[in-house]
Amino acid sequence: MSMHPPHSSAIPDPAYDAETRQLEQTWASPPGFFAWFTHVNQTNIGMRFIVTGFVFFLLGVILALLMRWQLAVPENTVMGPELYNQIFSMHGITMMFLFAIPVMEGVAVYIIPLMLGTRDMTFPRLNAFGYWIYLIAGIMMYIALFLNIAPDAGWFSYPPLAGAAFSPGLGLDFYTTVITFMEISALVAAIELIATIFKCKVPGMSLNRMPIFVWSILVMSFMIVFALPPLVIASLMLALDRMAGMQFFTAASGDPVLWQHLFWFFGHPEVYIIFIPALGMISSIIITFTQRPIFGYIPIVLSIVSIGFIGFGLWVHHMFTAGLPQLGANFFTASSAMIAIPSGVQIFCWIATLWGSKPRMDTPMLYVMGFFLIFIIGGLSGVMVASVPFDMQAHDTYFVVAHFHYVLVGGALFPLIGGVHYWYPKFTGRMMSERLGKWTFWVTFIGFNLTFFPMHQLGLQGMPRRVYTYIDGLGWNQLNLFVSLSAVILALGFVMTLLNALISLKRGKSAGDNPWNADTLEWATSSPPPSYNFRHIRIVDSRYPLWSGTGGLEQNAVVHGIRSDRREILLTSILESHPEARQPLPGPSPWPFWLAVAVALTFAGMMLHLAIPLIGFLLCFAAITGWIWPRSGRAAA
Amino acid sequence: MSLRTSLRPLQAHASQPWAAIRHGINKTLLAGWALLASTAVHANASSQSSLDPQGPLAGSIAKLFWGMLIGGGLILAAVAVLIFIALYKGKIAAEPQPLTFRQSRNLVLVSGVVIPALILTVFVISSAGINRELVAPMPEDAMTIRVTGHQWWWEIDYLDQAGNIIAKTANEVRIPVDTPVKFALEASDVIHSFWIPQLNGKTDMIPGKTNITWVQASKPGRYRGQCTEFCGKQHAKMAFHVEAMTQDDYAGWLQQQASPAREPSTEAQQRGRAVFLKSSCVMCHSIRGTTAMASVAPDLTHIGSRKSLAAGSIENNAAISPRGF
Numbered sequence: 001m002s003m004h005p006p007h008s009s010a011i012p013d014p015a016y017d018a019e020t021r022q023l024e025q026t027w028a029s030p031p032g033f034f035a036w037f038t039h040v041n042q043t044n045i046g047m048r049f050i051v052t053g054f055v056f057f058l059l060g061v062i063l064a065l066l067m068r069w070q071l072a073v074p075e076n077t078v079m080g081p082e083l084y085n086q087i088f089s090m091h092g093i094t095m096m097f098l099f100a101i102p103v104m105e106g107v108a109v110y111i112i113p114l115m116l117g118t119r120d121m122t123f124p125r126l127n128a129f130g131y132w133i134y135l136i137a138g139i140m141m142y143i144a145l146f147l148n149i150a151p152d153a154g155w156f157s158y159p160p161l162a163g164a165a166f167s168p169g170l171g172l173d174f175y176t177t178v179i180t181f182m183e184i185s186a187l188v189a190a191i192e193l194i195a196t197i198f199k200c201k202v203p204g205m206s207l208n209r210m211p212i213f214v215w216s217i218l219v220m221s222f223m224i225v226f227a228l229p230p231l232v233i234a235s236l237m238l239a240l241d242r243m244a245g246m247q248f249f250t251a252a253s254g255d256p257v258l259w260q261h262l263f264w265f266f267g268h269p270e271v272y273i274i275f276i277p278a279l280g281m282i283s284s285i286i287i288t289f290t291q292r293p294i295f296g297y298i299p300i301v302l303s304i305v306s307i308g309f310i311g312f313g314l315w316v317h318h319m320f321t322a323g324l325p326q327l328g329a330n331f332f333t334a335s336s337a338m339i340a341i342p343s344g345v346q347i348f349c350w351i352a353t354l355w356g357s358k359p360r361m362d363t364p365m366l367y368v369m370g371f372f373l374i375f376i377i378g379g380l381s382g383v384m385v386a387s388v389p390f391d392m393q394a395h396d397t398y399f400v401v402a403h404f405h406y407v408l409v410g411g412a413l414f415p416l417i418g419g420v421h422y423w424y425p426k427f428t429g430r431m432m433s434e435r436l437g438k439w440t441f442w443v444t445f446i447g448f449n450l451t452f453f454p455m456h457q458l459g460l461q462g463m464p465r466r467v468y469t470y471i472d473g474l475g476w477n478q479l480n481l482f483v484s485l486s487a488v489i490l491a492l493g494f495v496m497t498l499l500n501a502l503i504s505l506k507r508g509k510s511a512g513d514n515p516w517n518a519d520t521l522e523w524a525t526s527s528p529p530p531s532y533n534f535r536h537i538r539i540v541d542s543r544y545p546l547w548s549g550t551g552g553l554e555q556n557a558v559v560h561g562i563r564s565d566r567r568e569i570l571l572t573s574i575l576e577s578h579p580e581a582r583q584p585l586p587g588p589s590p591w592p593f594w595l596a597v598a599v600a601l602t603f604a605g606m607m608l609h610l611a612i613p614l615i616g617f618l619l620c621f622a623a624i625t626g627w628i629w630p631r632s633g634r635a636a637a
Numbered sequence: 638m639s640l641r642t643s644l645r646p647l648q649a650h651a652s653q654p655w656a657a658i659r660h661g662i663n664k665t666l667l668a669g670w671a672l673l674a675s676t677a678v679h680a681n682a683s684s685q686s687s688l689d690p691q692g693p694l695a696g697s698i699a700k701l702f703w704g705m706l707i708g709g710g711l712i713l714a715a716v717a718v719l720i721f722i723a724l725y726k727g728k729i730a731a732e733p734q735p736l737t738f739r740q741s742r743n744l745v746l747v748s749g750v751v752i753p754a755l756i757l758t759v760f761v762i763s764s765a766g767i768n769r770e771l772v773a774p775m776p777e778d779a780m781t782i783r784v785t786g787h788q789w790w791w792e793i794d795y796l797d798q799a800g801n802i803i804a805k806t807a808n809e810v811r812i813p814v815d816t817p818v819k820f821a822l823e824a825s826d827v828i829h830s831f832w833i834p835q836l837n838g839k840t841d842m843i844p845g846k847t848n849i850t851w852v853q854a855s856k857p858g859r860y861r862g863q864c865t866e867f868c869g870k871q872h873a874k875m876a877f878h879v880e881a882m883t884q885d886d887y888a889g890w891l892q893q894q895a896s897p898a899r900e901p902s903t904e905a906q907q908r909g910r911a912v913f914l915k916s917s918c919v920m921c922h923s924i925r926g927t928t929a930m931a932s933v934a935p936d937l938t939h940i941g942s943r944k945s946l947a948a949g950s951i952e953n954n955a956a957i958s959p960r961g962f
Contacts, residue, residue: 323846333761345749348744356733380713384706392698
């Protein structure tokens with residue numbers, strides 16, 4: 001491939017020259033409490049997503065422990081059904097909507113521009129707007145829980161139970177309105193990630209040289225763009241059912257099963273939206289820790305893309321017991337089983353890469369090993385429940401609870417924790433404690449298996465999900481007590497990871513730019529990265545840019561001519577990454593925050609009075625006007 | 638196992654420490670297995686386990702499960718061994734020894750594509766085959782029981798061939814053994830799900846629709862069922878029992894249920910009836926043969942003949958049973 005960057009030359013890199021100072025000034029996030037609401041730099045926003053996501057994760061863990069406390073013994077009276085039903089609903093809502101998607105997007109927002117070698121994302125203010133939407137929505141859900149008016153019909157909220165007739169309180173109104181606007185956050189981040197990945201790769205990073213993690217985020221983002229609109233529409237329809245009597249999902253003149261189709265048309269891809277970034281993280285970690293190129297780059301990328309497609313063709317396996325025609329149901333057995341093939345291809349590409357290598361068995365790699373075992377068990381139980389007859393026994397029992405915790409915790413959370421250990425030096429400039437990390441891994445791994453494996457048996461012995469209590473004498477007592485005690489070990493593991501992250505902030509070993517000798521561009525800048533990410537925009541000529549050259553910047557070509565007196569990035573072509581244009585970017589602004597407040601008011605206001613959305617709409621209009629108001633000498637959004 | 642019995646052989650082997658230790662390990666393993674076995678036995682003693690099928694339908698599903706479990710276990714073991722070998726090869730070698738391109742490609746193609754495709758084909762076909770057994774056409778003259786899910790109880794109607802109600806009960810289903818029984822499942826308010834793990838898988842009860850399933854019990858007995866679609870506050874307590882009876886017993890029982898409630902004979906029974914009919918009970922419940930004819934809550938005709946109360950959550954024993962109704 002021939003490269004024609006506008007100006008490329010080997011230039012010496014004085015440590016701190018006038019241009020570096022200029023870049024610092026241009027890209028700085030203004031200090032101060034109020035200015036904090038105006039930040040738009042991708043590293044700031046990405047880190048906020050990650051930290052907020054883990055705060056919600058810990059809240060979700062606390063809810064899980066409360067549930068296990070109630071279920072430790074039969075007919076326990078720690079809490080009544082009213083509270084338990086809110087807690088299990090909020091556990092699901094928290095983990096799916098407030099933790100998994102935002103945290104994966106947060107890692108992507110932080111890491112992707114660095115991996116692509118660019119200075120920021122394409123729409124920085126949109127990025128900030130997405131974060132504020134997410135934060136406001138999450139806080140609103142937890143305010144509802146503390147006021148004892150949280151949604152109590154599950155994260156799936158099936159009508160007619162979730163309709164106005166059977167759930168008259170505000171709880172389900174919180175669900176319908178907050179979910180509707182919260183998804184704006186995921187959607188804008190996805191759109192922005194797609195635009196950034198397509199247009200901001202450094203020259204030479206053609207699609208077939210993109211790191212696999214970038215591919216996984218690209219596929220995740222496309223899945224979000226196609227999967228979330230059905231949920232937004234469905235939850236809006238449910239909101240209208242409840243507030244305006246529209247009868248979309250009532251048995252009388254609508255169809256309760258329609259909700260299930262719409263919800264799972266979102267809900268199943270959602271699982272892969274969480275899982276696919278984790279696959280990318282595993283590839284990154286395996287490449288770095290084996291210190292060799294991955295085997296089967298193309299099959300792995302194709303597997304990720306095909307999981308992205310097949311993921312949309314499985315939703316009916318959540319509805320095998322709803323009385324749909326049997327032939328159709330068996331078709332969905334086949335499509336669900338099919339997902340095992342691209343997953344298998346990836347796992348064996350990783351094994352081929354690991355074969356005969358001497359991998360560095362540091363904490364991130366341990367989590368990858370943990371992933372292998374847990375995810376394969378979860379994948380196998382997933383194939384089991386894909387069978388219509390077996391699912392008729394297992395559906396809505398603890399077997400399914402065990403299954404999806406194996407795939408989501410093993411398949412997504414373990415790689416994510418591994419990824420946090422892996423990128424922590426980049427985030428903070430310090431290493432996490434390796435000793436504590438290894439101990440933590442074993443506590444988490446053992447705690448996880450002790451907690452969730454017995455749930456398979458509980459489900460087979462007939463214990464349904466979403467029950468706040470169970471009677472004595474069904475043979476469930478010992479296992480439930482065992483599971484509840486084990487859950488404490490698992491939670492301890494999570495707390496240890498949190499402590500490790502906090503302690504290492506101050507006490508961790510200094511990391512340097514590239515502590516793992518990794519291959520991708522995020523390691524080619526200081527840790528943590530400066531506000532402008534890279535002093536020089538590089539030109540790359542391989543899939544493993546930091547391994548292929550001699551390493552020194554002097555030997556590598558860089559792009560010349562990007563302005564440093566205003567925020568500016570280089571746009572390149574989608575396929576070959578030829579330089580195309582210089583794009584000015586907007587700087588800090590308070591308007592994304594105000595627009596998020598106005599949007600929240602518009603949607604949440606529906607709960608109180610249908611006139612409030614009208615006022616909210618006007619406020620949104622005002623905020624958008626402020627956002628796009630032209631300023632002399634500044635770039636427009 | 639008492640401590641003393643496990644100590645005695647230890648002393649006997651005291652002269653041979655190795656043997657003693659091995660014996661001790663064996664004993665411990667044995668105790669572990671015994672514990673596992675006891676929970677397994679306990680599991681079988683419970684009346685809501687899908688692993689303890691009591692009819693041909695649940696039996697086929699259980700067989701499918703065991704087949705999948707063995708297959709899945711072998712796959713898990715194979716992949717784990719492969720990962721172990723992969724890492725062990727590197728560990729024992731002085732330098733990393735990667736696979737050649739051809740070896741890697743064959744590993745991925747064979748274990749990642751060809752073998753899974755074969756296994757999954759077998760899986761899909763056997764799953765569909767068992768599914769066919771489960772939904773095979775029922776006999777034309779199969780008896781039909783209509784179950785309607787309510788928040789949080791089960792209304793049960795025994796229908797004749799023309800679809801008319803022979804008898805109405807609640808929260809307890811009686812069926813004859815060795816007979817396929819068709820269930821027409823409906824719901825009056827929200828979605829519920831009808832599940833008797835020992836007899837068949839679950840089927841949802843959706844308002845505005847009628848779903849069909851069938852069950853068959855191989856021997857007389859009592860099988861617990863429970864609602865498995867979250868249906869609100871008391872979802873956890875929405876249970877019921879199935880009583881499988883011999884065909885003769887069943888015929889007699891149905892005839893008795895079809896008749897109105899017996900007239901109270903003792904003074905206590907008469908007083909009970911007066912209390913019931915004068916209080917707010919009649920706003921919701923009905924008892925055939927009396928003036929109580931409301932239908933928002935379970936029909937209480939012949940409630941003394943039922944074995945449990947309150948949607949399967951408490952035993953209907955003499956201490957609380959309102960005899961005579």
